[in-house]
Amino acid sequence: MAFTDLFFLFSFLPVSLAAYYFAKENIREYVLLAVSLVFYACGSFAHLGLFCGAVAVNILLGQLLSASCPGGASESAARNRLLRKALLFTGVLFDVSLLVFYKYIRTDTGLPLGISFFTFKALSYLADTYAGRAGEGNHPVRAALYLSFFPQVQSGPLSRYRDMQRKGSLFSEGACQFIHGFAKKALLADSLGHIPAETFAARPDSMSTAYA
Numbered sequence: 001m002a003f004t005d006l007f008f009l010f011s012f013l014p015v016s017l018a019a020y021y022f023a024k025e026n027i028r029e030y031v032l033l034a035v036s037l038v039f040y041a042c043g044s045f046a047h048l049g050l051f052c053g054a055v056a057v058n059i060l061l062g063q064l065l066s067a068s069c070p071g072g073a074s075e076s077a078a079r080n081r082l083l084r085k086a087l088l089f090t091g092v093l094f095d096v097s098l099l100v101f102y103k104y105i106r107t108d109t110g111l112p113l114g115i116s117f118f119t120f121k122a123l124s125y126l127a128d129t130y131a132g133r134a135g136e137g138n139h140p141v142r143a144a145l146y147l148s149f150f151p152q153v154q155s156g157p158l159s160r161y162r163d164m165q166r167k168g169s170l171f172s173e174g175a176c177q178f179i180h181g182f183a184k185k186a187l188l189a190d191s192l193g194h195i196p197a198e199t200f201a202a203r204p205d206s207m208s209t210a211y212a
Contacts, residue, residue: 001042003178004185012039016150029141032149039150044113051112051148054098058122059143061091062129066138084130091126095119114154121147125161134161 001008016035023031041048068084099119102112112118125146128134146161199207 001039004182004190012042029145033141033145036145036148036150036153040113040148040153043154044110046110047112051118054095054118054122055144055147057094058091058125058147059140061087061094062125062134062138062143063140065126065129066134088126088130092123095122095126117153117156117158118147120158121152124158128161 001012003009019031019035020028037048037052040051044051065084065087068080068087096119099115102115125143129138143161146159152159199212204212
């Protein structure tokens with residue numbers, strides 16, 4: 001689902017915003033998580049189960065990393081540090097393998113929505129959790145929302161887990177950024193997009209050096 005689609009602009013987005021702002025403060029993150037999963041299902045329903053499974057694996061590893069806090073110099077602490085490194089390595093191997101498999105090996109079924117952005121965000125989440133930079137705490141719902149947040153899940157930008165906080169006061173700033181980005185997409189990108197498309201479709205031997 002593109003952000004410039006009429007369905008997104010006049011149905012999905014208004015309903016999502018209304019559901020968020022009319023919900024009680026303590027369940028707003030749950031509402032956003034549900035909205036994000038619906039958005040993912042609309043864009044890549046065939047891979048929804050895979051996506052939820054990958055999110056769950058990363059959250060589990062993150063919770064284990066948070067529970068095994070480093071410290072001390074005893075033999076137990078050394079084993080704990082080894083365990084943390086093993087958990088981090090497992091998470092990195094899982095996420096990178098998922099990306100490589102679907103992007104470079106199994107190409108017949110299509111790519112899961114936002115697989116590259118998901119991988120990098122998952123790696124960032126695990127790295128921040130391992131280094132103790134998870135902000136207010138490693139809450140499972142907030143972690144799931146960070147990994148699946150619908151404005152970022154398909155085209156970024158990448159953000160840090162500790163920045164995934166509720167900032168309702170920045171709504172007006174976000175609305176302005178959305179309008180600016182939408183205008184650039186509709187007025188510039190869509191209008192000029194046919195030029196590189198025609199160039200890429202042309203035969204190389206039919207183009208002069210200046211044209212290329």
